[in-house]
Amino acid sequence: MCWQRERCCFRRCKQGVSTGQPIIVLVKPQLGENIGKAARAMLNFGLTEMRIVDPRDGWPNPSAGPIAAGADLVLEQAQVFETTAEAVADCSHVYATTVRKRGMTKEVLTPADAAGEMTAASGKCAILFGPERSGLEVVDVELARKIITVPINPDFGSLNLAQAVILVAYELSKLDHSNVQPTIEKKISEPAPQIELDRLYEHLERALEDTGYFYPPDRAPATKITLRNMMTKPAWTNEEVQTLRGVLSSFERPYPKK
């Protein structure tokens, strides 16, 4: 499954068509606000399929909308289930996010490793996130094939629901190679070719000769090496090189004082 190629087409979801993306399953979430934040975190990284298991305050929950900050699409399409088992019935790969050790023999993955697996997997993937206060219960973790654990500061391990969701969504998004920076930007910041740096350096040396900078003469060669190294270090663009040449010209020939 390569859901990433579908990512930018998440509008398809509006028509109720599955995107093939991993599904975020919130198990017994408590606060509507946190469901809204999770929706926002998902959409930040292009995920749109949310399933909710037995939400404490029912569904729809009016507290979820405002905090979703525009991610209403995710909330509107969220499906609600009575049990976790029903929520993942059609999924081939179920992952449980948990920080606590469960005495289980399931494989534990980082979000990055899990994202890699899900991207390569065939069949639907689901990721379970537990209630805010207590996390997933053993019966839910049991359903999962593998465990995802965010490697967190062992002395300060409280990651909230939306943060856990965003880290997993972010890792999934990183594997979407269609989302690379536009090349135009790279072209703008392309470093000047070496010949422009040579000309800049020659200009600098010429301008400095006139000031007596290279005195005494026996130290001039080392100084010139230093200066040339400095000019090649920045990877300045053509425009920047021209700006610096303007600076040098200004030092060489100051405008008459007004």
Added chain:
Amino acid sequence: MCWQRERCCFRRCKQGVSTGQPIIVLVKPQLGENIGKAARAMLNFGLTEMRIVDPRDGWPNPSAGPIAAGADLVLEQAQVFETTAEAVADCSHVYATTVRKRGMTKEVLTPADAAGEMTAASGKCAILFGPERSGLEVVDVELARKIITVPINPDFGSLNLAQAVILVAYELSKLDHSNVQPTIEKKISEPAPQIELDRLYEHLERALEDTGYFYPPDRAPATKITLRNMMTKPAWTNEEVQTLRGVLSSFERPYPKK
């Protein structure tokens, strides 16, 4: 610098000892709650050094504490500065987080790439995060050597402050077990701290004022932004900065012709 090895010893921070970790700089944050959430996100991944520039509601802010959920250590030790320049004066590597294109020629990195760089870097690293509503201003981005952009859903790009912080902190934390060792060469070529770049830029601007370079006056502000960006780009060492200041002095006061 290998701050990772210090990570688990973040209690040292309680005694006011710098950890050598990257510093999270919140520029003009608006809500105390968001400062608290950022502190929590930091500590989740073992970061403890926060600096705050010109917080809208002053500091300390009673709204920050409750939401920090135990990350009071970070808040208690947070240092407050009037300007961004002062906040990063002792830092050798300054990164600006921004999603908007600024028409700048700075290199744009993902959080993962930036984390890799910071982990291998010698000298203090700082990461700038802008105000919740508007993001970093151009004058702040100018100070940075490089830009960090989270590759986000282009159709839903609103990442809140704490989420941006947690993604960067998470990427730094992932490199915790990295075996990257700073080499002697790297130590020698440690970039000059930001305050030296500020002085260099001020020297350049002063020297150029005398030449009439900034004529006509209405174009001066844009030209100055370009020049300042050029000075932050190269990661020049202290020695290189001093060399360049010698160059400027030589232009200002040429030696008498022999």
